[in-house]
Amino acid sequence: MNNKPKIAVFASGNGSNFQAIADAIQTGELEAELLLVVTDRPKAFVVERAKKAGIASFAFIPTEYDSKQTYEKMLKEKLKSHGVEWIILAGYMRLIGPVLLEAFENRIINIHPSALPAFPGKDAIGQTMASGANTAGVTVHFVDAGMDTGKIIAQQTFSINGRNQEAVEKEIHAIEHRLYPSTLQQLFNR
Ligand code: GAR
Numbered sequence: 001m002n003n004k005p006k007i008a009v010f011a012s013g014n015g016s017n018f019q020a021i022a023d024a025i026q027t028g029e030l031e032a033e034l035l036l037v038v039t040d041r042p043k044a045f046v047v048e049r050a051k052k053a054g055i056a057s058f059a060f061i062p063t064e065y066d067s068k069q070t071y072e073k074m075l076k077e078k079l080k081s082h083g084v085e086w087i088i089l090a091g092y093m094r095l096i097g098p099v100l101l102e103a104f105e106n107r108i109i110n111i112h113p114s115a116l117p118a119f120p121g122k123d124a125i126g127q128t129m130a131s132g133a134n135t136a137g138v139t140v141h142f143v144d145a146g147m148d149t150g151k152i153i154a155q156q157t158f159s160i161n162g163r164n165q166e167a168v169e170k171e172i173h174a175i176e177h178r179l180y181p182s183t184l185q186q187l188f189n190r
Contacts (some may be wrong), residue, residue, distance in 0.1 A: 005188045008036040008084040010092035015046025016173060017090035017111060017180055022053045024181030032188060035082045038075065040094060056082075062094070072099035079103075088184065089143065093122070096143050108143040109187070110150070111180050113172045115139060115157045120148035125172060129165045136160050136168050138175045140183045154183040 009018045018037060024030035037050040042059035050057040058078060065071035076099055079087070087100065089110040096108055114124035115137030121127075128136050137157035142150035156175050160168055 004031050004033045005086055006033045006035050006083050007086045007088050008038055008079055009034065009088045009090050010038045011044065011046040011090045012039060012041050012093040013044050013046065013091050015044065015049045015091070017176055018046050019049050020177035021088065021090065021181055022055065030181045030185045032184065035084055068097045069099055072097050076100060076103045095147060098145070101145060106142060109184065110141055110143050110148070111176055112139045112141065112148050113176070115155055116141060116148055116152060125165065125169055129168065134160050136172060138172055138179055140180060153187060154179060
């Protein structure tokens with residue numbers, strides 16, 4: 001028995017933030033038990049990453065269910081059966097609905113590639129660049145029913161200083177991979 005927080009990571013794509021979390025658990029920087037990866041895209045690269053890391057993954061296809069409520073009920077059962085206590089969103093590109101919000105109240109966390117409340121929603125980095133802003137950032141926040149509107153836990157910003165989108169994306173990901181594990185560790189310890 002151990003009393004480490006039991007987490008599931010939800011991801012829809014590459015999974016580099018999943019990797020950063022899994023690696024931080026390996027090194028002991030993040031004290032948590034990573035029980036499950038959940039994806040809404042069965043072909044997402046995160047599935048390969050999970051396999052390689054020896055973490056169970058569960059893929060579902062949202063359109064095979066008649067509503068968000070139906071698939072979230074299914075996910076809730078799945079998560080509860082694994083003993084999951086926290087849901088960590090890492091590039092999961094869907095809004096969380098009332099079923100999971102109620103079942104995991106104040107225990108769903110997201111990372112977003114902008115300095116919220118600026119540029120919520122999809123393509124936050126593209127939105128940042130198109131706006132002409134000189135500041136980009138990363139935010140870790142609690143998830144509520146809105147689109148990237150939950151209480152902010154940690155945020156890091158930097159100056160763009162004429163860099164192109166590719167360079168800004170690189171910097172954002174580098175920040176994310178440090179900020180997410182360290183913020184989760186602080187959160188779990190408070
Ligand atoms: C990350 O940059 C994350 O902040 C962003 O998706 C990317 C996933 O990358 N999330 C959102 O935009 C959520 N609104 P990853 O799959 O390599 O971790």
